[in-house]
Amino acid sequence: MGLTISQKIIKDHLLSGEMKAGEEVSIRIDQTLTQDSTGTMAYLQFEAIGVPQVKTKLSVAYIDHNTIQSGFENADDHKYIQTVTSKHGIRFSRPGNGVCHQVHIERFGVPGMTLLGSDSHTPTCGGIGMLAIGAGGLDVAVAMGGGPYFITMPKMVRVNLVNKLAPWATAKDIILEVLRIFTVKGGVGKIFEYAGEGVKTLSVPERATITNMGAELGATTSIFPSDEVTKAFLKAQDREDVWTELKADEDAVYDEEITIDLATLKPLIAKPHMPDLVVPVSEIAGLKVDQVCIGSCTNSSLYDMLKVAAILKGKTVHPDVSLVIAPGSKQVFNMLAECGALADMIAAGARILECACGPCIGMGQSPKTDAVSLRTNNRNFYARSGTASASIYLVSPEVAAVAAVMGVVTDPCDFGEPPVVEMPSSFKVNDNMVIMPSATPDEVEVVRGPNIKPFPVNTALKDEVDGKVLVCLEDNITTDHIMPSNSKLLPFRSNVPYLADFCLTPSDPEFPARAKENHGGFIVGGQNYGQGSSREHAALAPLQLGVKGVIAKSFARIHMANLINNGILPLTFADEADYDKLGLLDELKIENAREQVKAAVNGSKVTVKNVTKGTTFECNLAISERQAGMLLAGGLLNYTREQA
Ligand code: MIC
Ligand code: SF4
DSSP states (O other): OBOOOHHHHHHHHEEOOOOOTTTTTOOOOSSEEEHHHHHHHHHHHHHHHOOOSSSSSSSEEEOOOSSSOOSSSHHHHHHHHHHHHHHHTTTEEEETTTOHHHHHHHHHHHTEEEESSSSTTGGGGGGGOOOOEEEHHHHHHHHHHHHEEEOOOOOEEEEEEEEEETTTOOOOHHHHHHHHHHHHTTTTTEEEESSSSGGSSEEEEEHHHHHHGGGGGBSSSEEEEEEEHHHHHHHHHHOGOOOBBOOOTTOOOOSEEEEGGGGGGGOEEOOTTTOOOOGGGGGTTBBOOOOEEOOTTTTTHOOOOOOOOHHTTTTTOOTTEEEEEESSBBBHHHHHHTHHHHHHHHHHEEEOSSSOOOGGTTTOOOOOOTTTTOOOOOOOOOTTTTTTTTTEEEOHHHHHHHHHHHHHHOGGGGGOOOOOOOOOOOOOOOOEEEEEOOGGGGGGGOOOOOTTOOOOOOOOOSSSSSEEEEEEEEEEEEEEHOOOSSSTEEEEEEEHHHHGGGGTTTTTTTTTHHHHTOOOOEEEEEETTTOOOOHHHHHHHHHTTTTEEESSOOHHHHHHHHHTTHHHTTEESSSSHHHHHHHHTTTEEEHHHHHHHHHHTOOOOOOHHHTTTTTEEEEEEEOOOOHHHHHHHHSSSHHHHHHO
């Protein structure tokens, strides 16, 4: 039987397990990336593991999230990351060099290799045929130390692309269409592989937009074949030597298959507050727009920026609109400046931001009260922009630029001819903002600012786990609800005790106080609990508040792994009807918890007593033996120490 692209890469990197969907496998990781908002924690954990030099082929630390230095905290974290990486063999991409995913695909990604990143949009590098997966910082720390990365072997989805995009339809519309079809939870436990004649018509930046936003499906990752288009891109980056051809076997077997006709695809828009609330732009044309943000790891390539510049050329941004543009990397920024496109943007009235995540993660540019903001980002979760009353819509750069000029949502098909942009045959290559690790690591002193506080570490699982229901939440709770991140909170990513006071506050402002008053307890959630970011702070903050377990209808992949890594029980209702029977502050008890966790490996249910109501109900705990070990030990760090 033939293999899919990702099955081939997994097979080449397989360390343990059988490549059968649903089985736990472990793979060797060739490259890692971190960014600064998850990176401080990842490097503190790497230090705790105690491996002197990274064992990967390449590890890069990026500074791109925490770049508004409104106090000493961010700058201190940057210095910590710069010195800790220098000591341990990791390259350091300085602030200003760009957003991790954009820079990584330009300068470091290699087709056929594995990449683990402490950021959920790591699959961006799937655009060049890399098996690129997002994970919690601790998993990345383990991979840097040469440890295996464990995943549940995913199901394979083939997305067949036929024909070529119609004028004004873009790669963003392809992924919005996939999101419309599958929804934000439809990709959990799956890898999306793109195939068909339409693939050839898409450049690497377009492919990367699609694999990037595959994260919003909850997918393990997304991947394109590595073909002549990939080769041309790598050649233009002066990296042709790393190219290899990669494609699925003719007789590869997929679990699911869909076809998208690119020729009939229309410009699409995702409405507040979920990336899968997708409708044609024409449906909401005329809606008045207050803000437009162009950039983020989804749409900040040179290709995107040149199209935006062409639309803005000779025009003026509408008087009621604030337009901000953040190019994705120094390379993009530099080339825009050299070809004059940057001047066209500035002349039109665009406010140019540094090459960083910026507004995407609420680091500045929070819109006004009740604003309508059009963004080229991948996420429009409630309150993520920093303004809870704002409505964020997700669109392509073209739709964003047209709206910035018109002042209202406009179907670009009514705007005139679309810009035509050619990919350059060579990019401006200059890696001077990447600092190589020290040749004399013993002499490097790691600098730790006062904001860096010890992170909470769990204790071994008790035989009786009890506590109150601290909150009951609806479906699709995101990590932006659990551990909000904006310009006020992001500076405290290395200070979990401080962050814990904001845990779940977008959903329930009283949650932290209630959790403290009751000495911890249980969180109750709906479907797809913990979707979104890879931030392990969404597990660490609850741990800090004494949370022992989360009982949900289902979990998002990375968050569930982060809970287990921190020794928090991720239970799912065996019968979803039991969700409705739980009330706030009900006292729950799990007796013989240690035995029950061990038995769960073989599929036994976990019995939970509702002491308040005098009832019991059953939960599933879908874990491997290794994960049971982690839960029993109180998390991955304790487990690793025990194993050693
Ligand atoms: C995001 O887009 O939500 C982030 C910020 O990049 C996160 C990482 C983080 O929370 O630091 C992600 O996607 O994993
Ligand atoms: Fe940065 Fe936004 Fe991309 Fe996250 S999604 S890495 S915050 S640009």
